[in-house]
Amino acid sequence: KRKDEVYPYINSLGEHGRKRIEEVLKENKFEAYVTGLLSMIGLHFTKERPVNGITAERTKNKEIGRKMFGYMLQKGIVYQRPETPHFAISTAHTKEDVEKLVEEFENFIREIKRS
Secondary structure, eight states: OTHHHHHHHHHHHHHHHHHHHHHHHHHTTOOOEEEOOTTEEEEEOOSSOOSSHHHHHHTOOHHHHHHHHHHHHHTTOOOSBTTBOEEEOOTTOOHHHHHHHHHHHHHHHHHHHHO
16 A cells, blocks of 8 residues: 555655754754654744644744744745744655755854854
């Protein structure tokens, strides 16, 4: 069955993306949190680790979220809500696509830290 190949593949991309983004945050000493499950990646510019929708919204830095949205659009990366960077990996994506997301996220973080 094709689904027996597809789901493990896209889920592994999600896991890889979350792990790599967490590494970027740690290496750059940038306060944000990564959440997600399976093929989903959530990024939260908050002062506290989100454990539910309330904590995810309570201290959200909407300005950084909006800046990242514009930055990512210029780099060809799109997600639904400017203030809520959540990424859904599909069968159209490759490991290279996930690495591009991580690379551009790191570039964005470095740019934000410089300003």
